[in-house]
Amino acid sequence: MSAGRVAVAALFVVALVLFAAVEIASRREGSRVPSLGDVCGVVMRYRVGPLPVGRIAMFGFWWWLGWHFLAR
The missing domain is CATH 1.20.5 (Single alpha-helices involved in coiled-coils or other helix-helix interfaces)
Known part of the structure; x- marks a missing residue:
């Protein structure tokens, strides 16, 4: 290695x-430290007008993670 x-x-x-x-x-x-679930909840609620930007970002993150660690 x-x-x-x-x-x-x-x-x-x-x-x-x-x-x-x-x-x-x-x-x-x-x-006073937020948990990972609390942070994900805040990100998932983020919207710009009708577009759920937080959900798109979380989907993109999970897609990137799966692509790099599971697609080999």
């Missing part, structure tokens, strides 16, 4: 650990 692949894998692990840490911090009693 090349050093570049190891570095990228390490960065993904660090990102997952940070997401988990924020989620755990958001679930503490009296926390």
Whole structure:
């Protein structure tokens, strides 16, 4: 395995650990940190006129994620 692949894998692990840490911090009693579900809910409600921009953005994100990690 090349050093570049190891570095990228390490960065993904660090990102997952940070997401988990924020989620755990958001679930503490009296926390002001929003959970990932709360953030997704706010994004999904975002509209510009009749166009649901937040839903389109979330769909695009999931499509990109699936394309890069599941289509190989």
